[in-house]
Amino acid sequence: MDVSVARRLASEVLGVGESRIWVDPTRLDDVAAAISREDVRRLIKEGIIKALPPSTPSRGRHRLRRLKKKRGRGPGSRKGPRVDEKRVWIARVRAQRRFLKALKSKGLIDSKNFWRVYKLIKGGVFRSVAHLKLYLSEHKLIKVNQSG
Known part of the structure; x- marks a missing residue:
């Protein structure tokens, strides 16, 4: 029918x-x-x-959220400062580039290696300036005692 x-x-x-x-x-x-x-x-x-009566939205997600809040999970449960990942990245990269430029101005690194390492910094290879120094000394691009 x-x-x-x-x-x-x-x-x-x-x-x-x-x-x-x-x-x-x-x-x-x-x-x-x-x-x-x-x-x-x-x-x-x-x-x-x-x-038929109107269908109401499912309360399943609400129940889950309520349970998690009850257990202390939520935006208020975090302790310690909020870190802006981008700002941390910018500070780290700037410090590494500053160090590399200082090496170049002192004549401790040649132009070819300078740009190779500069691109590695941009690629996020190094965790810190200390890590960058370690890399340069291991690859014999500079001497450790001259790096300052």
Whole structure:
């Protein structure tokens, strides 16, 4: 039985969406025969066609969040300062570049190696200036006691 026309008319009469229209599965023949709004109104009055209640959003996520808050998880549970990763990165890279430029100005590193290491700094290879010094000494690009 095709009840799509009756379903559409019922949704307009009841003022709800088509998905909220319930049709009694035992009386599909009567519903399929309904072609006018008056027929649909009669079926609604008899209880053959009804409007379902609106579906509410799931509370599953809310319950989970409430449980976690109960256990002390949440934005207020963090201790210590908030660190801005970008600012830390900028400070670290600037310090390393400053150190590398000082080496170049003292003549302890040649131009070719300077740019190779400069690109490594940009790539985030070194954790700190000390790490950079270690790399330079291990690769014999400078001498440890001259690096200052």
